Amino acid sequence: MIRVAGEEGALLEVTGLTKHFPVRQKGFRRLRGLVRAVDGIDLRIQERETLGLVGESGCGKTTAGRAVLRLVEPTAGRILFRSRRMAADGVAEARAVDVLSASRREMKMLRRDMQIIFQDPYSSLNPRMTVGSIVGEPLIVHRMGRALERADRVREVLAAVGLTPEHMRRYPHEFSGGQRQRIGIARALVLEPQLIVCDEPVSALDVSIQAQVLNLLEDLQREFGLTYLFIAHNLSVVKHISNRVAVMYLGRIVELASTERLFAEPKHPYTEALVSAVPVPEPDYMVERMILQGDVPSPVTPPSGCHFHPRCRYAVEVCRSEAPVYRDVGHDHFVACHRGDELSLQPIRDGDRSGGGGTAS
Amino acid sequence: MTSADVLLEVRDLEVHFAVPGVTVRAVDGVTYAIDSERTLGVVGESGCGKTVTALAIMGLIPSPPGRIVGGQILYHRDGGIVDLAQLPPRGQEMRAIRGNEIAMIFQEPMTSLNPVLTIGFQIMESITLHQRMTKREAKRQAVEMLRAVGIPLPEERVDEFPHQMSGGMRQRAMIAMALSCNPVLLIADEPTTALDVTIQAQVLELMNNLRRDFHAAIQFITHDLGVVAGMADDVAVMYLGRIVEAATVRDIFHSPKHPYTQGLMKSIPSLTRSKERLVPIEGIVPDPSDAPPGCGFEPRCPERMSICRTTPPPLVATAPGHDAACWLYQPDVHLVRRTLRGWK
Amino acid sequence: MSGLLRYAFQRLLLTIPMIFILLTVIFLIIRVMPGDPISMVYGARPVSEELKAEKRAEYGFDKPILVQYGVYISGVFRGDFGNSIRTSTPVLQELFLRFPATIELALFGLLVAAILGFTTGVLAATRADRPVDHGIRVFHIASFAIPVFWLGLMFQVIFAVKLKWLPVAGRLGGEMAFTFRPVTGLYVLDAILRLDGHALLDVLQHLALPALTLGIATTGLLGRMSRASMLETLDQDYVTTARAKGLGERVVVLRHALRNALIPIVTVFGLEFAVLMGGAVLTETVFSWPGIASYLIRSINARDYIAVQGSVVFIALFISVINLIVDLLYSLIDPRVRY
Numbered sequence A: 001m002i003r004v005a006g007e008e009g010a011l012l013e014v015t016g017l018t019k020h021f022p023v024r025q026k027g028f029r030r031l032r033g034l035v036r037a038v039d040g041i042d043l044r045i046q047e048r049e050t051l052g053l054v055g056e057s058g059c060g061k062t063t064a065g066r067a068v069l070r071l072v073e074p075t076a077g078r079i080l081f082r083s084r085r086m087a088a089d090g091v092a093e094a095r096a097v098d099v100l101s102a103s104r105r106e107m108k109m110l111r112r113d114m115q116i117i118f119q120d121p122y123s124s125l126n127p128r129m130t131v132g133s134i135v136g137e138p139l140i141v142h143r144m145g146r147a148l149e150r151a152d153r154v155r156e157v158l159a160a161v162g163l164t165p166e167h168m169r170r171y172p173h174e175f176s177g178g179q180r181q182r183i184g185i186a187r188a189l190v191l192e193p194q195l196i197v198c199d200e201p202v203s204a205l206d207v208s209i210q211a212q213v214l215n216l217l218e219d220l221q222r223e224f225g226l227t228y229l230f231i232a233h234n235l236s237v238v239k240h241i242s243n244r245v246a247v248m249y250l251g252r253i254v255e256l257a258s259t260e261r262l263f264a265e266p267k268h269p270y271t272e273a274l275v276s277a278v279p280v281p282e283p284d285y286m287v288e289r290m291i292l293q294g295d296v297p298s299p300v301t302p303p304s305g306c307h308f309h310p311r312c313r314y315a316v317e318v319c320r321s322e323a324p325v326y327r328d329v330g331h332d333h334f335v336a337c338h339r340g341d342e343l344s345l346q347p348i349r350d351g352d353r354s355g356g357g358g359t360a361s
Numbered sequence B: 001m002t003s004a005d006v007l008l009e010v011r012d013l014e015v016h017f018a019v020p021g022v023t024v025r026a027v028d029g030v031t032y033a034i035d036s037e038r039t040l041g042v043v044g045e046s047g048c049g050k051t052v053t054a055l056a057i058m059g060l061i062p063s064p065p066g067r068i069v070g071g072q073i074l075y076h077r078d079g080g081i082v083d084l085a086q087l088p089p090r091g092q093e094m095r096a097i098r099g100n101e102i103a104m105i106f107q108e109p110m111t112s113l114n115p116v117l118t119i120g121f122q123i124m125e126s127i128t129l130h131q132r133m134t135k136r137e138a139k140r141q142a143v144e145m146l147r148a149v150g151i152p153l154p155e156e157r158v159d160e161f162p163h164q165m166s167g168g169m170r171q172r173a174m175i176a177m178a179l180s181c182n183p184v185l186l187i188a189d190e191p192t193t194a195l196d197v198t199i200q201a202q203v204l205e206l207m208n209n210l211r212r213d214f215h216a217a218i219q220f221i222t223h224d225l226g227v228v229a230g231m232a233d234d235v236a237v238m239y240l241g242r243i244v245e246a247a248t249v250r251d252i253f254h255s256p257k258h259p260y261t262q263g264l265m266k267s268i269p270s271l272t273r274s275k276e277r278l279v280p281i282e283g284i285v286p287d288p289s290d291a292p293p294g295c296g297f298e299p300r301c302p303e304r305m306s307i308c309r310t311t312p313p314p315l316v317a318t319a320p321g322h323d324a325a326c327w328l329y330q331p332d333v334h335l336v337r338r339t340l341r342g343w344k
Numbered sequence C: 001m002s003g004l005l006r007y008a009f010q011r012l013l014l015t016i017p018m019i020f021i022l023l024t025v026i027f028l029i030i031r032v033m034p035g036d037p038i039s040m041v042y043g044a045r046p047v048s049e050e051l052k053a054e055k056r057a058e059y060g061f062d063k064p065i066l067v068q069y070g071v072y073i074s075g076v077f078r079g080d081f082g083n084s085i086r087t088s089t090p091v092l093q094e095l096f097l098r099f100p101a102t103i104e105l106a107l108f109g110l111l112v113a114a115i116l117g118f119t120t121g122v123l124a125a126t127r128a129d130r131p132v133d134h135g136i137r138v139f140h141i142a143s144f145a146i147p148v149f150w151l152g153l154m155f156q157v158i159f160a161v162k163l164k165w166l167p168v169a170g171r172l173g174g175e176m177a178f179t180f181r182p183v184t185g186l187y188v189l190d191a192i193l194r195l196d197g198h199a200l201l202d203v204l205q206h207l208a209l210p211a212l213t214l215g216i217a218t219t220g221l222l223g224r225m226s227r228a229s230m231l232e233t234l235d236q237d238y239v240t241t242a243r244a245k246g247l248g249e250r251v252v253v254l255r256h257a258l259r260n261a262l263i264p265i266v267t268v269f270g271l272e273f274a275v276l277m278g279g280a281v282l283t284e285t286v287f288s289w290p291g292i293a294s295y296l297i298r299s300i301n302a303r304d305y306i307a308v309q310g311s312v313v314f315i316a317l318f319i320s321v322i323n324l325i326v327d328l329l330y331s332l333i334d335p336r337v338r339y
């Protein structure tokens, strides 16, 4: 295993992460092109923070999340992970583990530290396994504890996610969507991971259930010192749960900043449009909507230069020809836009001042 | 709401589905009204009966297993009032209304268009069915409709197949199809739920513009409170097969009456306000085949009283034009409750 | 269109390795079957062992198996399928002679199956869970379960022997067999080409029972498929959309559902063809139909290695060509498929 010095403090450091899928014509081996699902992204996640990852359907959020865990093999890039457990396992000077060059055995050790929660609470749980065995399975895979200890651990985790020990012997179909998502969270938690990739964990849930799961995730984070990469397309949810937010468009991160900065001072025209497109539950919320024209282009044939230029109202000549550099424009605010420094874009209007929106009387 | 220009009145509608072993009371006494040229937003969680209510109006309840077992759907048209619930769903009269005077668009733009027929054909089919028009005229009209919904190069796209269009374009085509006969009522069942936010914004803007030009009333079904706030004049909140609250959009958002509506407002994260901890509604939505005997929200309600467990509350006016179905707003129950509190 | 041609060409190229593997397997299987062709040819006749040995040498059966295999394969790739042991005629010539008979039977059998299976399947789906549906489903299962040869024999007994409406067997009756002059070998087509109404009637009468037997035997699977596919299609959102326009149920089914329901059926249709050929073997035997399948049966019985190998390859090729045609048909039905 290669151990390298990562930047101080960061739990996860991703550089130039790329995943291209080949597109093949039906029936033949002939290569038609590449889906540039993830096209060179840089991320740093601090211990115990939540980094939100937003973007429209097909922009590569899921692929990025899975590539970080090496659940899909990245085409290129580097992922450094600071494993508490592996550091404790003897290599004291080790500061960060290079995930992509880890061997099969080392990868298995890393899996304990990095877990994932899936979007669909229905298909992600094996319908023929009891809740107890679903949650306990990772313990068996990693040969942790004896049967009794494992059962104890499962009970403990189920309690932590708000389920009871009686639930252990039941099957997933006996549970509602929200409860199933709790089971999925319990399964991710059982190995005491450091990082959890949450891939749209509340998108499939009813509005009144979403809040339960979001609160649960927040509580668990505080209790167990978890770090989240939180993927979602719902901006309100991401804004609520994240410390920092990264906005993706066509396989690239176009903007990344602390949640407050991103919504108060967006620097990328796409972020501005995305934020202004969100329907706000406030009948008197009046804001000039920036309605983007056209559709999201295909990641097989992304536009030249800045991927966003065909839909961008601020595009200038250089946007068509040159890809903007992803850079820090101050205050750890990263943006990939040629005009990132000069534009002053419309922030989200503060609802507190507009009076009582959505508050129950 | 003045009753003078009421377009559609649904009264105590009940739709049941007979699935092996149980009867699912999908719609369990729904009452509401839509005025002409206004937009009624219908909100509610998955499975609360929004789609089934809409299908009942269209006469499209899959039967078996479904059946309208009670109530009326009064459609006010020039010639008088028709009870759509009484019309044979496949009869001549219903078919003349369906798709012509009352049109509907669906949630999934990817699957709601027939993949083997061109967009143009599917629009023309509607036109020639309900209007005296030659094929050529119908095609010209189809092109015009596509232009109206903002599809670029409509002359060319009219001959394309659905798979050649993106989700947003398909939903525009669906809207074109629904509006092609100038309906007085358009039922839109979550028309933007499957779309991306930026595309959703396009389609919502389009619908807002078209509403003005076409003078249609819209029943806009969604589970997104944000979409309702931006689109609707009036809102009906559904829970477990019933309307629990109905009022103007401002009243619903600024002074929600029903504990469920109130809980909903507190449980959604806000984009515009600073972060605060969410207050979720505890518990889960009961299965409609196993609904509580009293108020459907009783098991989750922070305000529940003993009467809530036994008797479903009627939908009554709590203020002019603001209805709620909750025992809290029954004057005499208030007394009972106060007395009970006093004892504690 | 050039994409279509290229696709067809590539598909045909792919059949070459398939044929090769098939040949190898058949070659081996047939040689482990008990009995040898030379003894079979002479049957019970007293023939000296020397003569048999001489015959064996003539066909190369005395050589090691690998050599025999090499000789045979190289022949096949030169287009020489060898001479039948039983009849001494070139296998290929025999196959070409009998091929049209099989095609004719298969096509008409398929026609019967398609019409019967598709209509009953669609009817059952539109009347799901009502008495009509139950009746049709019983019919489908029955047609699937009844052995082909039994069905054929029953038809013969009832319609030919008892009622005397139709001939018992063969492709042509009495004097017609001597006077009719085929062109393509597809007798129905030939009778039409020769503008011979009398012959056409005779040909159709002979074709009726075998085609019906084969067709009905294949109906069950196709019917069940059609029903399932139609049921699924009727459940699709675009069917609801069509109904929401105010279209009548008949238009909804015929215009909106039918073509979509066809798409998965067509796939199975191609695969089904292999099953149909299996049925054809039995049908041809029962009705003394002079096709490839009955030739194959007789060759197997005679352990006529050379003829068996040739017939199997021929049938396999035929099936893959049919499957190719079916695949190409796709792009006609489904605009999403483009080659």
Ligand SMILES: Nc1ncnc2c1ncn2[C@@H]1O[C@H](COP(=O)(O)OP(=O)(O)OP(=O)(O)O)[C@@H](O)[C@H]1O
Residues within 6 Å of the ligand: A021, A022, A035, A036, A037, A055, A056, A057, A058, A059, A060, A061, A062, A063, A064, A233, A299
């Ligand atoms: N296994 C795969 N093979 C080929 N292409 C793929 C594969 N997985 C994803 N893609 C493509 O990569 C792109 C990014 O997909 P991804 O699932 O990461 O998007 P996403 O942002 O998670 O979208 P969503 O919001 O819809 O979940 C898409 O265009 C998708 O079609």
Ligand SMILES: Nc1ncnc2c1ncn2[C@@H]1O[C@H](COP(=O)(O)OP(=O)(O)OP(=O)(O)O)[C@@H](O)[C@H]1O
Residues within 6 Å of the ligand: B017, B018, B019, B024, B025, B026, B027, B044, B045, B046, B047, B048, B049, B050, B051, B052, B053, B062, B065, B066, B223, B288
């Ligand atoms: N064909 C059917 N057979 C049996 N039950 C049905 C059928 N259609 C709907 N239901 C039941 O009726 C209830 C109401 O369904 P409906 O589709 O109206 O919900 P909805 O409010 O539109 O939800 P969603 O937001 O998920 O679309 C559900 O519990 C559902 O299970």
Ligand code: SF4
Residues within 6 Å of the ligand: A268, A269, A270, A306, A307, A308, A309, A310, A312, A313, A314, A315, A316, A319, A324, A336, A337, A338, A339, A340
């Ligand atoms: S780089 Fe140019 S095109 Fe891209 S977002 Fe910035 S201004 Fe718009």
Ligand SMILES: [Mg+2]
Residues within 6 Å of the ligand: A061, A062, A063
């Ligand atoms: Mg995803």
Ligand SMILES: [Mg+2]
Residues within 6 Å of the ligand: B050, B051, B052, B189
């Ligand atoms: Mg619905």
